[in-house]
Structure formats: structure tokens, C-alpha cells
Amino acid sequence: MLEGPDITVANDLRGAHPIVQGWVKQDEDRRRAYRRDGLGTSGLEDLTSPLSRRRLRLTSAILKGLAAQGLTLGEDREWLTVGLGKDQVLFRLYGRNKIVQRPATKDELRWYPDRPTVRATVPAGDLILKIKDWLTIPTEYRELKVPLEQQLTTIVANLAAGVTEQAERRQARDREHERWLAAEAVRKKKAAHDKAASDLRDRLIAQAARRNEAEAIRAYVQAADASPAATGEDYAGWRAWALEQADAMDPLMDGSAPFERLPPIGDWDWRGW
Structure with a gap:
């Protein structure tokens, strides 16, 4: 297991990494536009929920830890990128979902009166960090025993090592x-x-x-x-x-x-x- 400098998580999003700040601003702008156009915002991701705020704070801490090592950061659709020169690793931090049985709403009962409960996907309350690329280091980190806050030092070190591994692979391919x-x-x-x-x-x-x-x-x-x-x-x-x-x-x-x-x-x- 690789280790590096200790990574700490801020208590709020003040001074968050610019990428995270951009997400928050995009969400606020999108919600204002929806309300202005008379559209509901129930279908949008709620970045104000405790789990979303925690995810954003963790993401900001990871990005800052990687930037401190001189690595370049960016976005590739739903993935974040960390790299150096031609080589990069894709990763993302997201909430785990679970399927539950919940009481049907009035509208659902109107359509399906014989179904008092429905299966629904809801947040499970914990987070997963997934590395997209195939690497020799671990590529998935869950909160099975300890929260991600206690795994961040290892995560950042392994992401940096993943970039090095990608560079070595590219150099081997070039040779x-x-x-x-x-x-x-x-x-x-x-x-x-x-x-x-x-x-x-x-x-x-x-x-x-x-x-x-x-x-x-x-x-x-x-x-x-x-x-x-x-x-x-x-x-x-x-x-x-x-x-x-x-x-x-x-x-x-x-x-x-x-x-x-x-x-x-x-x-x-x-x-x-």
C-alpha cells in the first residue's frame, strides 16, 4: 500500500478546489434557470444534501492533494482526470445507491392501484471512489470498514502512482x-x-x-x-x-x-x- 502526505478534509466548501467550485456554481445557475423557466428542480442532483456536500469536500481534498504533487487535473465527462504530460488516470467519487421498497405515492396508486409499494433506488448513505483505468494498484475504495476520510492519503498516493504506471506502460509501448x-x-x-x-x-x-x-x-x-x-x-x-x-x-x-x-x-x- 502506497502512502504519501496526510490529506485532510475541510469542514466546508470555502476555498474548495476550482473544479468543485465550478460544479457548485453550475448547479446554482441550473437551478435558477429552471425556476426562472417554471420548471421543477426535483430531477436535479441536490448538491446541498449532507452526502453531496461531503462528496464535494472529499473531492476537493483529493484534487488539492494531487495538485500539490505537481499533477494536472481536469474533467472528462463524468470522470475526473489526473495526469502528467501525455499520461493520465480517470477517477470519480460518487454515492452508492440501494434498492428499497417504499410506499407508493398517490400518483403511482392512481396508475397501479394493486401495488401499494414500489421498488425505488435511493442513496445508501456512503461513497465509492472508482478508478476507471486498469492498474496494478487498487482501483476501488469503499467505506466497508472505515470512512473515505481515513483512506484519502492512500487514495491520493495511489492515484499519483497510477499516473506513473500509465507513463511506464506508454514508454514500454513506445519502445x-x-x-x-x-x-x-x-x-x-x-x-x-x-x-x-x-x-x-x-x-x-x-x-x-x-x-x-x-x-x-x-x-x-x-x-x-x-x-x-x-x-x-x-x-x-x-x-x-x-x-x-x-x-x-x-x-x-x-x-x-x-x-x-x-x-x-x-x-x-x-x-x-
């Missing part, structure tokens, strides 16, 4: 991503080398085939020289043309044989690290 990028670069380099080698081999095979065809033509001309046809008046012209064709397709004669080769690939580290 893993860098290793993946390095391995991917090696893979692409090898793939490019393999393709270049394949293309070079194809060119070599094509050049050898052209050389064989040229040699076949020359052998044919040599055989023709010893044949009776060699005495014809057109033979000399044909012979010159045939040898010209052989030279034209012979890569060793027309200068098209580059005698290429790839540099050795060297020692590859396939993992990239």
Missing part, C-alpha cells in the same frame, strides 16, 4: 513500437533486396537465352557454309545478314550485358533490435 518499426524496416529492406536479386536473375537468364540463340544462328551459318546452298548467288548476302542478326541479339557483342551483381546482404537482425 515496442520502435522495435516493430526497426524490424519492419529490416523486412522491407530484405524484401527489396530479394526483388532486386530476382529481377537480376531474370535478366541474366534472358541474356543467356539470347546468347544461346545467337550461338545457334552462328552454328547454323557454319553448317550452311558446308552445304550445297552456299554456292548460290544470294548466299553471301544472306550469310552477312544472319551473322549480323546473331551479333545484334548477343549480349556479349552488343554491349548490353552489364555483368551486374548485388552487394552482399550482410548480417541481418530480423528482430530489428
Whole structure:
């Protein structure tokens, strides 16, 4: 269990953390707007109830304790955020509810006369602090044995430790991503080398085939020289043309044989690290 500086809870909301002050002001403004528009406020959360006031005072104490450690604070919808740089942890403090059987109201009896009682969700009177993120530290704090006021020092220390844990996880992910990028670069380099080698081999095979065809033509001309046809008046012209064709397709004669080769690939580290 982590510990840190002792966290104390104020007796009232004077000097509360600015985030809590903002909640109170929003609630007051919302209630004034509802009353101005002739709307009922029964559906709004009652921030003046003893449990709500206690929740606000506890939240303010937690936020101040975290701010004292140089951590940044904010809101993400119904969650509070505590972080440092790119890393943050989400948490919230809320009242636990319970289901009870209560007497039906007159309006409820008018709709359901055979149901004298109804199931209703009501505040249980205690609070729960929940950390949204999965961490190795405890992520839920209840008032099973001791009130949250006596757990605040541990809660604040664990929230700060959670931010550190998130940073370590991000750094580990970044290192893993860098290793993946390095391995991917090696893979692409090898793939490019393999393709270049394949293309070079194809060119070599094509050049050898052209050389064989040229040699076949020359052998044919040599055989023709010893044949009776060699005495014809057109033979000399044909012979010159045939040898010209052989030279034209012979890569060793027309200068098209580059005698290429790839540099050795060297020692590859396939993992990239």
C-alpha cells in the first residue's frame, strides 16, 4: 500500500478546489434557470444534501492533494482526470445507491392501484471512489470498514502512482513500437533486396537465352557454309545478314550485358533490435 502526505478534509466548501467550485456554481445557475423557466428542480442532483456536500469536500481534498504533487487535473465527462504530460488516470467519487421498497405515492396508486409499494433506488448513505483505468494498484475504495476520510492519503498516493504506471506502460509501448518499426524496416529492406536479386536473375537468364540463340544462328551459318546452298548467288548476302542478326541479339557483342551483381546482404537482425 502506497502512502504519501496526510490529506485532510475541510469542514466546508470555502476555498474548495476550482473544479468543485465550478460544479457548485453550475448547479446554482441550473437551478435558477429552471425556476426562472417554471420548471421543477426535483430531477436535479441536490448538491446541498449532507452526502453531496461531503462528496464535494472529499473531492476537493483529493484534487488539492494531487495538485500539490505537481499533477494536472481536469474533467472528462463524468470522470475526473489526473495526469502528467501525455499520461493520465480517470477517477470519480460518487454515492452508492440501494434498492428499497417504499410506499407508493398517490400518483403511482392512481396508475397501479394493486401495488401499494414500489421498488425505488435511493442513496445508501456512503461513497465509492472508482478508478476507471486498469492498474496494478487498487482501483476501488469503499467505506466497508472505515470512512473515505481515513483512506484519502492512500487514495491520493495511489492515484499519483497510477499516473506513473500509465507513463511506464506508454514508454514500454513506445519502445515496442520502435522495435516493430526497426524490424519492419529490416523486412522491407530484405524484401527489396530479394526483388532486386530476382529481377537480376531474370535478366541474366534472358541474356543467356539470347546468347544461346545467337550461338545457334552462328552454328547454323557454319553448317550452311558446308552445304550445297552456299554456292548460290544470294548466299553471301544472306550469310552477312544472319551473322549480323546473331551479333545484334548477343549480349556479349552488343554491349548490353552489364555483368551486374548485388552487394552482399550482410548480417541481418530480423528482430530489428
